[in-house]
Amino acid sequence: MGNKRKAKLYFSELAMSGVYHSGINSSFIEILQQVFPQVDEIIFTAEQQHLDACKKKLSAALGQVTYKSVYLPKVKLSTLIQRDLLACFYAIRIMFSSRKEDIVFFSYTLSLTHILIVLLNKFLRRQVFFCLHGQMEAFIPNSPLKLTRYYWGIQRPFFNQNNYGYYIVLGDAIWKDVSFLFKDPSRVIILDHPYNYNNVPEMPSSFSPxxxxxxxxxxxxxxxxxxxxxxxxxxxxxxxxxxxxxxxxxxxxxxxxxxxxxxxxxxxxxxxxxxxxxxxxxxxxxxxxxxxxxxxxxxxxxxxxxxxxxxxxxxxxxxxxxxxxxxxxxxxxxxxxxxxxxxxxxxxxxxxxxxxxxxxxxxxxxxxxLSISRLAGKFSQQIRKFITD
The missing domain is CATH 3.40.50.2000 (Glycogen Phosphorylase B;)
Known part of the structure; x- marks a missing residue:
C-alpha cells in the first residue's frame, strides 16, 4: 500500500434495494477511501433508490463518485433467484471493467453471485472483498431459516477458496459462530458494523412518561x-x-x-x-x-x-x-x-x-x-498481512 498509483474502487450492492443497508454501505465507502488512499474514483453500482439513500449519507469530501443504477426486483423470497441471476450479470460486468490495481467490494452477495465471482477471480486476480451479512445465519446449527438455508448453503465450499477473495465478518461475536467455515482465517477481516455517528444527541430533560x-x-x-x-x-x-x-x-x-x-x-x-x-x-x-x-x-x-x-x-x-x-x-x-x-x-x-x-x-x-476513522485504522492493520500494491 506504499505505492500511491491511482486506482478505482468498485463498490457494489447487488442484493438490497431502497434504504435497506444504506447506512452500512455509505459508511463502508468512507472507510475504504481512508484505507486505500490510492483510489481516485469510486464507482458505486446499486439500485437507484438505494443510490439515492446512500447519497444523502455520504460525506461531501469523498471526491469523485460515479453512480451506476441497475435494476433489481423487490426484495422478497419469490424473486430471490431472479435477483441472483441479474446480480451475476452485473458482477461479470464489474469484474471485467476493473483492473488488477483496483479495489472491488461486494456488499450483501447472493449465493450464485458469490460463486461466480470466486470462479472468475481465479483468472482475473482482482482484489475482491465480500461483506458477510445475515446470510451467515444459514450455516449455524439449528438455523431458524427454512428452505432458504439450502439456497445459501450451496456456496459453502467457496468460502475456502481464500486465494480469490477476502471476507469481512461484522464483529467478534459473529466470528466465533462462523469461523468453522474458513480453513484459512488469515484472509478474514473482523470488523465492527460500520455506522456514521455524525449526529449530536441531547440528554432528555424529563423522564415522565x-x-x-x-x-x-x-x-x-x-x-x-x-x-x-x-x-x-x-x-x-x-x-x-x-x-x-x-x-x-x-x-x-x-x-x-x-x-x-x-x-x-x-x-x-x-x-x-x-x-x-x-x-x-x-x-x-x-x-x-x-x-x-x-x-x-x-x-x-x-x-x-x-x-x-x-x-x-x-x-x-x-x-x-x-x-x-x-x-x-x-x-x-x-x-x-x-x-x-x-x-x-x-x-x-x-x-x-x-x-x-x-x-x-x-x-x-x-x-x-466504533467511529469511521477507528474502524478504518483496524481495517488497515488487518489487510497489511495480505494486500500489497
Whole structure:
C-alpha cells in the first residue's frame, strides 16, 4: 500500500434495494477511501433508490463518485433467484471493467453471485472483498431459516477458496459462530458494523412518561412479538400514562395478531424526519433477540441505539451482550421478559438524570471507539498481512 498509483474502487450492492443497508454501505465507502488512499474514483453500482439513500449519507469530501443504477426486483423470497441471476450479470460486468490495481467490494452477495465471482477471480486476480451479512445465519446449527438455508448453503465450499477473495465478518461475536467455515482465517477481516455517528444527541430533560421502544421494522426475526407480552406485564403503568412502549418502524403484518392496544407502532414505513424525532424522544431502546436468535446477524438497530446515545434494555443475545461486556455501563442485559419488566418498573417515578448521564457518557466513548476513522485504522492493520500494491 506504499505505492500511491491511482486506482478505482468498485463498490457494489447487488442484493438490497431502497434504504435497506444504506447506512452500512455509505459508511463502508468512507472507510475504504481512508484505507486505500490510492483510489481516485469510486464507482458505486446499486439500485437507484438505494443510490439515492446512500447519497444523502455520504460525506461531501469523498471526491469523485460515479453512480451506476441497475435494476433489481423487490426484495422478497419469490424473486430471490431472479435477483441472483441479474446480480451475476452485473458482477461479470464489474469484474471485467476493473483492473488488477483496483479495489472491488461486494456488499450483501447472493449465493450464485458469490460463486461466480470466486470462479472468475481465479483468472482475473482482482482484489475482491465480500461483506458477510445475515446470510451467515444459514450455516449455524439449528438455523431458524427454512428452505432458504439450502439456497445459501450451496456456496459453502467457496468460502475456502481464500486465494480469490477476502471476507469481512461484522464483529467478534459473529466470528466465533462462523469461523468453522474458513480453513484459512488469515484472509478474514473482523470488523465492527460500520455506522456514521455524525449526529449530536441531547440528554432528555424529563423522564415522565418513560419512553422505551424497539427501533426499526418489527418482525419475528427480531423477536418483536415479545414487546406485546412485555406490555401486558406493564399494562397498569402504560394505562396510567407513566410509561410508553413503541416500535419505531412498520410492524410486519404477520405480527398484527399480537396487537393488544398497548404498544404504538406504524403500519407503513417511517420517513426519515419522523424516525429521527421518534428515536430522539426515546429514553431506552428495547432488544428482544435471545441467545438462539440472530446468532450470525449484526443488529443495525443496535447501532441506531449507539448513534442516538440511548441506553439499551436487552435480552441476553450473543451480539448485544458482547458489546455490553466490551463497553460496560451502556445498557442493561436481562434474563427474560419478566426480568425486563422488573427493570423498567424500577425506573418509573424516579429521577434518572445522574445514572442516565453516566450511560450517555459511556455510549459517547463507545461511539469514538466504533467511529469511521477507528474502524478504518483496524481495517488497515488487518489487510497489511495480505494486500500489497
Amino acid at each position: 418513560l419512553r422505551c421502544g424497539q427501533i426499526g421494522v418489527g418482525d419475528k426475526g427480531k423477536g418483536t412479538e415479545q414487546i406485546f407480552y412485555l406490555a401486558t406485564l406493564l399494562k397498569e403503568h402504560i394505562e396510567a400514562g407513566s410509561l410508553e412502549l413503541s416500535i419505531i418502524g412498520k410492524l410486519n403484518p404477520n405480527l398484527s395478531a399480537y396487537d393488544n392496544g398497548l404498544v404504538k407502532y406504524y403500519k407503513e414505513p417511517v420517513g426519515n424526519a419522523e424516525f429521527h424525532a421518534e428515536v430522539s424522544a426515546l429514553h431506552y431502546t428495547l432488544h428482544f433477540r435471545n441467545k438462539d436468535q440472530g446468532v450470525a446477524v449484526a443488529s443495525g438497530s443496535f447501532f441506531d441505539t449507539v448513534k442516538y446515545c440511548k441506553p439499551y434494555i436487552s435480552l441476553d443475545s450473543r451480539f448485544v451482550t458482547s458489546y455490553a461486556e466490551r463497553f460496560p455501563g451502556t445498557g442493561i442485559i436481562c434474563t427474560s421478559i419478566e426480568d425486563m419488566a422488573e427493570q423498567i418498573k424500577g425506573m418509573l417515578g424516579k429521577d434518572l438524570t445522574t445514572e442516565y448521564k453516566e450511560s450517555f457518557r459511556n455510549i459517547e466513548a463507545m461511539k469514538q471507539e
